[in-house]
Amino acid sequence: MKQSILVIGCGNMGSALVRGLCLDKWQTKYDICLYDMVLLKAESLAHELGLSSIADLKEVQSEPYLIFLVVKPNQVKSVCQRIFHFKNSIIISLAAGVNQAQLHEYLGQSQPIVRMMPNLAVEVGEGVVALHFNSQVCEGDREDLLFLFSSLGWVFEAEEKDFDQITALSGSGPGFIAVFLEAMMDAGVSIGLPWEKSLKLVIQTMLGTASWLKKKNCHPGLLKNMVCSPGGTTIAGIKRFELAGFRGIVMDGIETARKQTKNNKTEE
Structure with a gap:
């Protein structure tokens, strides 16, 4: 049985x-x-x-x-x-x-x-x-x-003791990544691509990037430096992200998610 x-x-x-x-x-x-x-x-x-x-x-x-x-x-x-x-x-x-x-x-x-x-x-x-x-x-x-x-x-x-941090990073992570993916897709539409093609481009780019990092087992900063040629398009885009506080926004969002686990009160 x-x-x-x-x-x-x-x-x-x-x-x-x-x-x-x-x-x-x-x-x-x-x-x-x-x-x-x-x-x-x-x-x-x-x-x-x-x-x-x-x-x-x-x-x-x-x-x-x-x-x-x-x-x-x-x-x-x-x-x-x-x-x-x-x-x-x-x-x-x-x-x-x-x-x-x-x-x-x-x-x-x-x-x-x-x-x-x-x-x-x-x-x-x-x-x-x-x-x-x-x-x-x-x-x-x-x-x-x-x-x-x-x-x-x-x-x-x-x-x-690490579960709240894991919840915020990997439990909530797909939602965070989906927001960034959607923003990239919308950017593709903004510069003239149909949303269907833009979405496929972004998904495959994310899959390929994740697979590369997983296979190489290296810091993501290394990949960033490899893609950023001097005076090129990638570093220009990254500069705009940094001026807008992109990293801080991401870090603050994950910290906020971690804090929220403390607010998930059970019934008395």
Whole structure:
């Protein structure tokens, strides 16, 4: 009999996570069941991927091997109260700003808990996935989970104290990059290119740049210097960015995102 996985929350992140797991055919090893407060979300995703869904958490008959909490931070406590009786399930929380101490308060000190911070790119197997295991997760389960999540992209273990920074940089990162990408696309339109061609040019440029940096494993400043010829077009554009405070704006945005994790208060 296959072990089961329960995913609570089928919004953008929950859907990306499930699609990423199914991309590597994990649904053939595990029975994956979906639940969302908006029933249609769970039903639609289950229909798309050939999974099962439930309308109420009371319908869960046997204790799942894994329970993913992919809900807003202020919903975590109420959800934990509804799964409190699953004492042997490994609870995997994706809720930003909700630490393990809070999860233990809601679920009990003996509960196996994993904090997970992925980003939306897990849907295509190119995500960043930070994990922190508590001491109740045995070594065998830890190894199994590291292998399971390896299909989602780059997976690594992190200290819990670093999760707010990771959330701001890689969790929020796709949104920041999308804004810059859109701005470049709009610039292409402004100088006379159709938006479809502009978008393709920008996406491929970003993919190529990221691949080059990953392969060479070097500081991005080196690539910048290689592209910037004396008195050329690139350095002229970069000068305009610098005059507008581009780097400071980016750094301030990421710092603001980090601070926001502190404001994601859970229910009392």
